Amino acid sequence: MAWMKIKDAFKAQAGVELTIKGWVRTKRDSKADGGLSFIAVNDGTCFDPIQVVARHDLSNYEEVAKIGTGCSVEVDGVLVESQGKGQSVEIQATAVRVIGWVQDPDTYPASNKRHSFEYLREIAHLRTRTNTFGSVARVRHALSQSIHRFMDEQDFYWVHTPIITGSDCEGAGEMFRVSTLDFCNIPKTDDGQVDFSQDFFGKESHLTVSGQLNVETYASSLSRVYTFGPTFRAENSNTTRHLAEFWMIEPEIAFADLHDNIELASGMLRTCASDLLERRMDDLEFFDLRIEKGLIDRLKMIAEAPVKTITYTEAIKILEGCNEKFEYDVKWGSDMQSEHERYLTEKHFKQPVAVINYPKDIKAFYMRLNDEGTDGAPGQTVAAVDILVPGVGEMVGGSQREERLDVLDSRITEMGLDIEDYWWYRDLRKYGTVPHAGYGLGFERLVQFCTGMQNIRDVIPFPRAPRQAEF
RNA sequence: UCCUCCGUAGCUCAAUUGGUAGAGCGAGCGGCUGUUAACCGCUAGGUCACUGGUUCGAGUCCAGUCGGAGGAGCCA
The missing domain is CATH 2.40.50.140 (Nucleic acid-binding proteins)
Known part of the structure; x- marks a missing residue:
C-alpha cells in the first residue's frame, strides 16, 4: 500500500x-x-x-x-x-x-492535557508535538519561503554574510566573543592585555549582530541583495520580544531612497500575509480561535492595504495632542517609548505604521542626513524608518544610507567612533558611491505578528536568551 | 540591568490568626459508550525551590541565594 x-x-x-x-x-x-x-x-x-x-x-x-x-x-x-x-x-x-x-x-512530559507555554519551553524537544508548536513551525516555514520567493521575484540576490565577524564596529549591540583561547591560560602581551594575535583568527572576533555592513558591499555591485540568517546580541534583555539569537532579513537596495525602502517592506508584509492566508489557513484558524481573536481579519487587512507612513515630527504631534496618559513625556528629540509606539499603531492608526525622519542624535552614524528643515522639523533629522505593528511594536528598522563620504566621516567622528575601523565601508563611498537604502526585519517578530503568539521564545524552535541555552 | 509578582504531586493550582498536605487534569486498573476537551469508580504519586534565622511548632513570618513570568530599558 x-x-x-x-x-x-x-x-x-x-x-x-x-x-x-x-x-x-x-x-x-x-x-x-x-x-x-x-x-x-x-x-x-x-x-x-x-x-x-x-x-x-x-x-x-x-x-x-x-x-x-x-x-x-x-x-x-x-x-x-x-x-x-x-x-x-x-x-x-x-x-x-x-x-x-x-x-x-x-x-511522558507532553501528556494529553493543557500545558502552559512556560512549562513547554522546558521540554522544547517535545513541545513540537502540540497543536500550537506544530502550527508555529509550519507558519514559520511558510513565512521564510514567502520572503525568499518575494525577494527573488523582485530580482534580489540572497547573500550569505558571515556569522563570525572580525569587525567590532557593527554597532548594533553587545557581542558574543568567539575564541579558541584556553580560559585557564590566557596569553598576555607585554603590557598585560589579552594577546589575541594567538587566537584562532589572529585578532578579536565575535558573532555578528547584523549583516548590514557586509551586504552593503554586495549592493554596491549587484544592486539588489538581502541577507536572511541568524544574528546574535549579548544584551541582558528579558522581554517577550528579544532573543540572544534571532533571525533577521536585511535587504539593501542600490539607487534607492527611503520611500523605495518602505515600499519594499510593505510589499514583503503584504506577500507574507496573503501567502499565509492561501497556504496555511488550517493553522491560522487555530491561532484565531485559541491564541488571538481577530488574527485572520488582521492578516486580510495587511494583505490588501499598504503600510501607512508618517514622519517622526507628525508622530510627536499626534502623541502630544491625544488624551492618552503616558508614563513618560513626549518630547521632540527623544526616542519614542514603547507605550508611545503602541499607542500609534494599536490605538491611533490600528494598523502597521512606518515612522520616518528621526532626529539624528538618536540614530546610527550610517543613516543619511536630511537637509535642514525637512518636514518642518525643529531639529536636524536622518532618513530613518521604523515600522511599528500592533501587538509587537517595532518590527522593521531601516534607513537610507549616507552615501556622501565627507558627511559620513563627520558623522563617524561626531559619534566618537574610530574612522580607521570603517576603512572598507568608506571605500564603498570612495569608489563609485551610490544612493542606497535598506532595513532589518526581525523574523521572529514577524512570526509573532502572524500567529498572535505573545512570547518571542515560543516562535523559534530553541530559544536562546539570558540563562537559556538548553537543547 | 531595574521594578512588580510567583516557586507546594508529572501538569494547573488550593491550604483560614503560624498547628503538621488537598483538588482537578494527566497516568495505571476496572466499568460504560461510533468515540472525539467523553463520563463513572478505584489506585499510585510530595525533601512544600535552596540555605540560614525567628518560634514549643514554619508551606505560611524574616534574610539571602537560585529559577520563572510580566513590565521597563536596549533593539529586530
Whole structure:
C-alpha cells in the first residue's frame, strides 16, 4: 500500500487503500461492535490529525489497546467517510503497527492535557508535538519561503554574510566573543592585555549582530541583495520580544531612497500575509480561535492595504495632542517609548505604521542626513524608518544610507567612533558611491505578528536568551 | 540591568490568626459508550525551590541565594 502524507489522505478519494505514519495524539476506546479504538494520528503535514478506527478483529488488538499519546505508528487501511461527527473521513485500519512505544506513560512530559507555554519551553524537544508548536513551525516555514520567493521575484540576490565577524564596529549591540583561547591560560602581551594575535583568527572576533555592513558591499555591485540568517546580541534583555539569537532579513537596495525602502517592506508584509492566508489557513484558524481573536481579519487587512507612513515630527504631534496618559513625556528629540509606539499603531492608526525622519542624535552614524528643515522639523533629522505593528511594536528598522563620504566621516567622528575601523565601508563611498537604502526585519517578530503568539521564545524552535541555552 | 509578582504531586493550582498536605487534569486498573476537551469508580504519586534565622511548632513570618513570568530599558 502506498504511504500517504496525512494532508494528502484528507483529500484522497473514499475507498482508496493507503498507509499512514505518524504519532498518536489521542486514543479513545469503545466496547461497541465487540470493541474498537479511535486513534488520532498526526504526521505534521497539516494541522488536523486523521482518525484511525481499529477494530477488535485486528490480530494484535490487545497491543493496539495499549497504544497511548505519543506512540509512533504505521497504519494500513481504507479511507472511508466517517460515521462520527468530528471529521469528514477516517481510516478503517487493516493493520496497526506500533513503531515506538511511550515507555512509562506516567512520565511522558507532553501528556494529553493543557500545558502552559512556560512549562513547554522546558521540554522544547517535545513541545513540537502540540497543536500550537506544530502550527508555529509550519507558519514559520511558510513565512521564510514567502520572503525568499518575494525577494527573488523582485530580482534580489540572497547573500550569505558571515556569522563570525572580525569587525567590532557593527554597532548594533553587545557581542558574543568567539575564541579558541584556553580560559585557564590566557596569553598576555607585554603590557598585560589579552594577546589575541594567538587566537584562532589572529585578532578579536565575535558573532555578528547584523549583516548590514557586509551586504552593503554586495549592493554596491549587484544592486539588489538581502541577507536572511541568524544574528546574535549579548544584551541582558528579558522581554517577550528579544532573543540572544534571532533571525533577521536585511535587504539593501542600490539607487534607492527611503520611500523605495518602505515600499519594499510593505510589499514583503503584504506577500507574507496573503501567502499565509492561501497556504496555511488550517493553522491560522487555530491561532484565531485559541491564541488571538481577530488574527485572520488582521492578516486580510495587511494583505490588501499598504503600510501607512508618517514622519517622526507628525508622530510627536499626534502623541502630544491625544488624551492618552503616558508614563513618560513626549518630547521632540527623544526616542519614542514603547507605550508611545503602541499607542500609534494599536490605538491611533490600528494598523502597521512606518515612522520616518528621526532626529539624528538618536540614530546610527550610517543613516543619511536630511537637509535642514525637512518636514518642518525643529531639529536636524536622518532618513530613518521604523515600522511599528500592533501587538509587537517595532518590527522593521531601516534607513537610507549616507552615501556622501565627507558627511559620513563627520558623522563617524561626531559619534566618537574610530574612522580607521570603517576603512572598507568608506571605500564603498570612495569608489563609485551610490544612493542606497535598506532595513532589518526581525523574523521572529514577524512570526509573532502572524500567529498572535505573545512570547518571542515560543516562535523559534530553541530559544536562546539570558540563562537559556538548553537543547 | 531595574521594578512588580510567583516557586507546594508529572501538569494547573488550593491550604483560614503560624498547628503538621488537598483538588482537578494527566497516568495505571476496572466499568460504560461510533468515540472525539467523553463520563463513572478505584489506585499510585510530595525533601512544600535552596540555605540560614525567628518560634514549643514554619508551606505560611524574616534574610539571602537560585529559577520563572510580566513590565521597563536596549533593539529586530
